[in-house]
Amino acid sequence: MPTTQQAIPFHLAFPVHSLAAARSFYGELLGCPEGRSSADWVDFDFYGHQIVAHLAPEEAGHRQTSAVDGDAVPVRHFGAVLPMAQWQSLADKLRQADTRFIIEPHIRFKGEVGEQATMFFLDPSGNAVEFKAFADIGAMFAK
Template identity: 65%
Template sequence: MSLSPFHLAIPVYDLAAARRFYGEVFGLEEGRSSTQWVDFNFYGHQLVIHEHPRTASQESAHTNPVDGHDVPVPHFGVVLEWSEWEALAERLESLGTRFVIEPHIRFKGQVGEQATMFLLDPCGNALEFKAFKDIDQLFAK
């Protein structure tokens, strides 16, 4: 599967903390930056953190039920290869990451079975990382 990179700009109310989080916790390569924003290579996509006052969703995330868990909305993330997801889950666990939803298998034994985990950045932005053993299940009903 060949995809074009996406560009996502998100608000952060503590630029320094968010910069450390994305750079150190995920080991993302930093691109261009200024005193108010920083570009990161987010698994081949362009993620930009922009300094911005705290938003309502950063204060208290809304959730929707999905397969027995309360999924924070809004959220963003990336679909990784299965082995990459396992390595990231292990890395995050070794760093003592507090998960919103612990790494687990969602829709086990069903169409769309996937590995998933949710966490918050230091500014309350929710991230989801997922993987499929069969990537053809990504949009399966």
């Protein structure tokens, strides 16, 4: 059983409407190196994890939200937990690139256990992506 002390990469496959748009967004904007690919899919190194954009336009995009600390969070989303300075740097880069946030960069659960910085935005296919950071990474699973 994995523990929080083991660094085990995850694999996530998700649908996109355009591989070219996925390459531009994940490869160029987010800086994720491209791995293997075919005419129907491309994989990226997403902060040490393998994500794979599969050409499936009819499946792309988020559809439902759930309330979390006053925000309408997309139910289907993925992302990464970054160190706070890296999270802030990414937020600044995304703002400079005129990214349209669906949840602006801010601190959630302020003053509570699990206080975290978070931001949500959509990729070109409408898939929701979240980046978060904890001032105290040990609080990531705290109750």
